[in-house]
Amino acid sequence: MSVFQTYLQLGFFHIFNLQAYDHLVFLLALCAPYAAAEWRRVVALVTSFTIGHSITLALATLGFVQYNAKLIEILIPVTILITSLLNLRQAGLDTRREPLLWALPNLLAAVFGLIHGLGFSSYLRELLGQSSRPVAELLAFNIGVELGQLLIVAVILLVGFVVLRAVRVARRDWILVVSGAAGGIALVLLLQNLTG
Template structure:
């Protein structure tokens, strides 16, 4: 049980660490689309993201397909950039037409990012399978914490500063676009 707890908290720490700002920013841009009353859409979106990144974490960690780390570090900010664009072009459409599909497809890319860290943790210890479930659950718990913080901050800003949801969506998506463009340029493998 101690090993389960260790890998759970390593997964949690990996997603909530500010060094994982790219994953946090992706969740922010993905979730800002929704209002808290759309909790079911949020749950579905996060679940699809989980499915996507779990698939590629396993594929990559088992060495079935291991893309270049440089390309993954470049593509992760591109997922944020494209999610921001989706938010901005679908401002008046409830939930955004492609948000759930974006979560699944871009989750595949993020999973390759998680797998680098996961492989480093488990290769030396030789406990790939026994660590997989707790590590993934830790990432999910961390994501839920991040999502609740995002929703809380969104509610606070919208209510205290009297921002309309549409204005907050534009602000966050514009900021996400700018930051992810900068990260993509910094991480460009070209």
């Protein structure tokens, strides 16, 4: 197996690592307001997030950015909490008529990706060691992360489709329950990081 394939797999499977469950919770909160028919919008959101975390992941891994790991551990659940609160606030509203509300999630996803990328960087630095050409590894890892995220998003949208269509749960209720659960997990994680 090539180095590129190895890091592609590492990025893909890193998303499913239970130690990175905060990332899964963020994706859950990010997808909560959207139905399966809006999959293109969700892919755009996830890609915005990937672009953000790819930038800081590369900068931190290559040593161009220094950061406080404890602060990042606190900020990651804050990103989930903010996303969840925005979902709760907008549940039941038709945001298609509000151009600002349509663009805001993509911008926030990219900004929040910058924070999550710093969280990934310590893991990736350990994997790379003293690699002489980490650019290929960084690219492969980020592509793997994106593919993993898209699979998770597909599962979330599929579950949402079943709940909304087959079980006939109101979309507003789905958004409230999923966002409330993601926000609750984020709050617990935040409190653990603040007191730990």
